[in-house]
Structures are given as C-alpha cells and as structure tokens.
Amino acid sequence: MTDATAxxxxxxxxxDDVIAAISFNADGLVPAIAQAEGSGEILMMAWMNRDAVLETLRTGRVCYWSRSRKGLWRKGETSGQMQRLKDFRVDCDGxxxxxxxxxxxxxxxxxxxSCFYRALRDGKLEIIQDVETDPSVLYGHTHK
Amino acid sequence: MTDATAxxxxxxxxxDDVIAAISFNADGLVPAIAQAEGSGEILMMAWMNRDAVLETLRTGRVCYWSRSRKGLWRKGETSGQMQRLKDFRVDCDGxxxxxxxxxxxxxxxxxxxSCFYRALRDGKLEIIQDVETDPSVLYGHTHK
Known part of the structure; x- marks a missing residue:
C-alpha cells in the first residue's frame, strides 16, 4: 500500500503561489512567450489558462490553451515538436x-x-527564415 | 521651397503592407515582445495599436499603447530608458x-x-534579478 502522506x-x-502571481485576463488567459534555451531565439507566443500553466509545471512539457480549438494544446502532440520546460518566469505585473x-x-x-520569420527590410516585410521541415511531415498529411 | 514629391x-x-500583415485584436491592439539586441534577453511585453506601430517604424524609437493610461506610451519619455528599434518582426499569423x-x-x-525577474525555483517564484536603478531616479520622485 502506498500513502502519499507517509x-x-x-x-x-x-x-499555488505561482498561480496567485499570475493575472489572467477576462477570458482566463495569459500570454506566454517561448524562448529557446541556449540560442535565446524567440520561438512563438501563445496563450495559457490556469490548467495549461499547471500542466506545464507538473509535466515539464509546455501546454498552451488553443483559442481556436478551445482546448488544451499540448505542444507537439500532433506534430511531435515538443517543448521541454527549462525555466518558467513571470513578469513584474504578472x-x-x-x-x-x-x-x-x-x-x-x-x-x-520560429514563428517570427518575417522582418522589416527596406520598409517591407521579408521572409528571413527558411522552412526546415515540410508541414505535411509535421501534420501527417499533404495539402493537395 | 521644398517639395516632397520632387x-x-x-x-x-x-x-502599408506591415500594417496589413498585423491582426489587431478586438481592441485594436497587438502584443509586442521586446528583446535586447546582442544578449537576446527578453525585456518586456507590452501592447501596440496601429499608431504605436507606425510611430515606432517612423521614428525608430519604440512606442507602445498604454492600456491603463489609454494613450501612446513612448518608452523612456518619463524614465529616460528609451528603446531604439533594431529589428521589427511579425509572427506567422500576424x-x-x-x-x-x-x-x-x-x-x-x-x-x-527585464520585467521577467521572477523564476520558478523549487516550486515557488524567486527573484533572480537585482534592482539596477532606483525607481525614484527613473520617475523623478520618491515613494515616501
């Protein structure tokens, strides 16, 4: 027999104190910026609700809230492109x-x-990053 | 006499194409992440409206929209802690x-x-960055 309180x-x-430090917006969401460890590159920005924050902290795998699907979005669940949590920070006003x-x-x-692959060059947006993985490989289908 | 069309x-x-690429939310705002050139450190996240984006691009000094003051927030106008624009990027879905x-x-x-000075350590938030400049110096008054 196991006893978790033994x-x-x-x-x-x-x-609890992490959740208390976060100011969720009127929709119960907070923006989360994902930065690559090491390179420091900004990869993406997405949203989390309370459950996504808790799941991220408990599992060490980043989980967002999909505003379009209205459900937890375990990053990499479909594509395999998982994010392993290395550090978790909260800004000054939470x-x-x-x-x-x-x-x-x-x-x-x-x-x-990174999602931030369009940059201003000579007054216009230009694509500055190449496609590394064919999206049809990521999502297991082609767009034919 | 000067003639701008000469x-x-x-x-x-x-x-125009930059503005067209941005999906402003229902309040006419878009989140903007500020990253330090060189170190790659994430400094802050704030919001811009169309005018703030245009002012940032035209002047090369970063301008946000203050949701609390409901006005343009020329970063550094009060504190002197200005942000000079080095690159401007838009994410995949704008x-x-x-x-x-x-x-x-x-x-x-x-x-x-950076605003992200609280980090998770042993299940709790801990302050990981020291105060470098007394806020009373930044805002020209003390909090006595």
Whole structure:
C-alpha cells in the first residue's frame, strides 16, 4: 500500500503561489512567450489558462490553451515538436509568462524554427527564415 | 521651397503592407515582445495599436499603447530608458510582434533590466534579478 502522506514520500508542489502571481485576463488567459534555451531565439507566443500553466509545471512539457480549438494544446502532440520546460518566469505585473524551452525540431506550423520569420527590410516585410521541415511531415498529411 | 514629391526627394515608406500583415485584436491592439539586441534577453511585453506601430517604424524609437493610461506610451519619455528599434518582426499569423531593441538602461519600472525577474525555483517564484536603478531616479520622485 502506498500513502502519499507517509514520511519520506515526495511532496508535489501545489504551485499555488505561482498561480496567485499570475493575472489572467477576462477570458482566463495569459500570454506566454517561448524562448529557446541556449540560442535565446524567440520561438512563438501563445496563450495559457490556469490548467495549461499547471500542466506545464507538473509535466515539464509546455501546454498552451488553443483559442481556436478551445482546448488544451499540448505542444507537439500532433506534430511531435515538443517543448521541454527549462525555466518558467513571470513578469513584474504578472500578466505575461516567459517559458524557456528545449524545442524538439521546429516551433512554427509553417515548418520554420520560429514563428517570427518575417522582418522589416527596406520598409517591407521579408521572409528571413527558411522552412526546415515540410508541414505535411509535421501534420501527417499533404495539402493537395 | 521644398517639395516632397520632387525627383530625388527621399520617399518615406508607407508601411502599408506591415500594417496589413498585423491582426489587431478586438481592441485594436497587438502584443509586442521586446528583446535586447546582442544578449537576446527578453525585456518586456507590452501592447501596440496601429499608431504605436507606425510611430515606432517612423521614428525608430519604440512606442507602445498604454492600456491603463489609454494613450501612446513612448518608452523612456518619463524614465529616460528609451528603446531604439533594431529589428521589427511579425509572427506567422500576424497576431504578435517582436521588436529587437537597444535598451537604454533598464526596461522594468522596478529598476530591473527585464520585467521577467521572477523564476520558478523549487516550486515557488524567486527573484533572480537585482534592482539596477532606483525607481525614484527613473520617475523623478520618491515613494515616501
């Protein structure tokens, strides 16, 4: 028989003070910036609700809230491009999160490393990053 | 007499295609992540409206929209901690911006380099960055 409250049993943190430090917006969401460990590259920005924050902290795998699908979005669940949590930060007023991650493969659904692949050049937006992985490979189908 | 349409006169880009690429939310705002050039450190996240984007692009000094003051927020106008625009990027679905900046002094109103100075350590949030500049110096008054 196991007893989670037995002396010596590992105590899982409740993360209550982390949740209390976050100002979720009127929709119960908070933006989370994902930055690659090491390179420091900004990979993407997405949203989390309370459950996504808790799942991220408990599992060490980054989980967002999909506003379009209205459900938890376990990054990499479909594409395999998982994000392993390396650090979790909260900003001064608690209304933005920063997750520092080890990114498996590419972060962007277009198959590019980062979602921020368009940059201003001579007054216009230009694509500055190549596609590294064919999106049909990421999502298991072609767009024919 | 000057004539902006004279041959040889510099033509200021309209930035129309940049604006068209941005999906402003129902409030007319888009989140903008500020990253330090060189170190790659994430300094802050704030919001821009169309006018703030255009002012940032035209002046090369980062301008946000203050949701609390409901006005343009020329970063550094009060504190002197200006952000000079080094690169401007738009994400894949156009609903987040990334500005790469040269930050004068500190970015955070608490006097820390970055707003993301709280990090998860042993299940709790811990302050991982020191105050570099007394906020009373930044805002010209003390909090006595």
């Amino acid at each position: 002396p010596g049993a590992p105590i899982e943190p409740s993360f 209304d933005t999160l920063l997750v520092i991650v080890e990114q498996d493969g590419v972060a962007c659904h277009t198959g590019r490393r | 041959p040889g006169a510099p033509i200021e880009p309209s930035f 609903d987040t911006l990334l500005v790469i900046v040269e930050q004068d002094g500190v970015a955070c109103h608490t006097g820390r380099r």
